[in-house]
Amino acid sequence: MGDILAHESELLGLVKEKDLVAAFDNGDQKVFFDLWEEHISSSIRDGDSFAQKLEFYLHIHFAIYLLKYSVGRPDKEELDEKISYFKTYLETKGAALSQTTEFLPFYALPFVPNPMVHPSFKELFQDSWTPELKLKLIKFLALISKASNTPKLLTIYKENGQSNKEILQQLHQQLVEAERRSVTYLKRYNKIQADYHNLIGVTAELVDSLEATVSGKMITPEYLQSVCVRLFSNQMRQSLAHSVDFTRPGTASTMLRASLAPVKLKDVPLLPSLDYEKLKKDLILGSDRLKAFLLQALRWRLTTSHPGEQRETVLQAYISNDLLDCYSHNQRSVLQLLHSTSDVVRQYMARLINAFASLAEGRLYLAQNTKVLQMLEGRLKEEDKDIITRENVLGALQKFSLRRPLQTAMIQDGLIFWLVDVLKDPDCLSDYTLEYSVALLMNLCLRSTGKNMCAKVAGLVLKVLSDLLGHENHEIQPYVNGALYSILSVPSIREEARAMVP
Incomplete structure (x- = not known):
């Protein structure tokens, strides 16, 4: 039977x-x-x-x-x-x-x-x-x-040992590969960090030198040579230190540009075009799950593209099709996703805007709509559920602050006061929030209007910045120093600083 x-x-x-x-x-x-x-x-x-x-x-x-x-x-x-x-x-x-x-x-x-x-x-x-x-x-x-x-027990018996062995081999291989990549990335990170700190130091010295020239002091060729040698790669330092005449105008800048290694061009295939009208319709009328998925895919399409022609083509396609509705004045627009009731949709929208803001053309596109800045500032101050959303909004604003008109608007909107208030308790902030908040504050303090804003709460600003000088996160030190250097040029703030010294 x-x-x-x-x-x-x-x-x-x-x-x-x-x-x-x-x-x-x-x-x-x-x-x-x-x-x-x-x-x-x-x-x-x-x-x-x-x-x-x-x-x-x-x-x-x-x-x-x-x-x-x-x-x-x-x-x-x-x-x-x-x-x-x-x-x-x-x-x-x-x-x-x-x-x-x-x-x-x-x-x-x-x-x-x-x-x-x-x-x-x-x-x-x-x-x-x-x-x-x-x-x-x-x-x-x-x-x-x-x-x-096949009887179930026999199948389990046969497959279990074999599958466990294969899984262990795969996991071991993945671990070895991950460790190898980790070591490579750590070396790259350390080199970039060292170059960055060196560049900040040289920049500070050049600023001091420019101030000295205003007072009538001359910059010697020897000093210019020492600065330039520090900027060159190690392989070029020995030969350049003695073989290049830095007294000739334009020599230093020419050699610096020549020190950049030429990038080998390679053929990169163009990505397939998209139906942007359909995309935008789904972003506005689709389910929250679909919206989040599309926002993620659009960001990946931009961030994973090859730098150069492919990335420029992707960005130009986004801009020419007004992907974020920056040129539109309709009430229902893609930008409104920043105020979605879904935490995930808000987060992915903030990530996409931050990716746009990372590129000069992207910042120019976003700046066409004055509401973008207002929406980002509002989201920054209101967002309390999703830290990642707030971090990406903050990152976008920091990149926006590289554009002078947007700097002016942020200062007028009182963003300096909000940043100072947030930085009063730095230990409660993530590293990303701390670094980008201080960097944004420094950028805003470089403007005269920004310095005048700081003068209104000089005591609080000085206390916050002086406390940050001793913070364990050393990445923020250049920004803290830059902000202090800038605001201390205002006499009233200098007087306040002197009064704080016991």
Whole structure:
């Protein structure tokens, strides 16, 4: 009796496999995934990485089926339905693979007007892609069928030891690789930090020298030579110290520019274009989950692009299509996401704005709309739920402060008072918040209007900055020194400082 039941179960499994393959060949999406969920257990669908990847590619197969196999132009309504089905999958179950580099380009597929002509999806439309995927499906179904006919205890016994061994090997390999990268990045960080501190020191000396020239003191060639040698790389110092005549005008700056290593240009493919009208519509009208996902993808598209032509192309596409609605005066705009009721949407919007602000063209674009600065200042003062949101808003404002008109607006809005109040208790702040707050305060204090603002609360500003001088975070010292150096040029603040000395 048991053999008969087992035989019937095996036959039923073969019928289901045949139906699945037939639905795959016919592009019958609904039938296929109904059978898929019935035939493949949820533990395998949700827990097996190969099954998850296979399911992802199966969804792509059905999404582009009409584009590949329709005779003539595919039916628009049916095509939109399949693309919508794929889009829903990406927003729900497929979102788990959004962190995987292999699948990242395919998240743009629903928003690309004609995927067949884009290089990112060229592989999907090759004749060999569908047969290879079908072969993977058949092998997977055969493996699942074989596993289901094996006693569960025997399967667990056989697989457990082997899988544990493989997992340990993978984890060990990942650990070795992570440690190797960590050492490399630490070396780079230490070098950049040392160069940065050296640059700040040289800058301070040059400022002192400029002040001295105002008083009529001359800068000697020997002094200029010593400064320039400090700026050159170690390999060039020995030869330059004795072979270059720094008394000739323009020599120092020419040699400094020449010391920059030329960057080798390489061909970088352009990313596929997007349907920005559809994107913006989904950012305004879509679910919070979809909004967060799109904001993250848009930021990654910008930040992971290759510096140079590719990144400039991405940014220019964002700007020319007014991605953030900076040129729009509609009440419902993408910028309003900064005030979303969803913490995640607010955070991802702040991250995207911060990424824009990191680039000069991005800052120029954001500066076109005066409401952007007001919204960021409001979010900075109101945000108390999400530290990451506030950090990204603060980072964007600090980068905004590099533009003179935005500096003026921030000073007039009383941002200096808010920064001083926050910096009264630095131990409660994250390193990022502390560093960017002090850096922003220094930038605002460089302006005469900023110094005058500080003069209104001179005692508090001096106390906060003097306390920060002894803070354990040494990264803030150049900014604290810069702020003090600037505001102490105001006589009333100097008098206040003298009064503080016992």
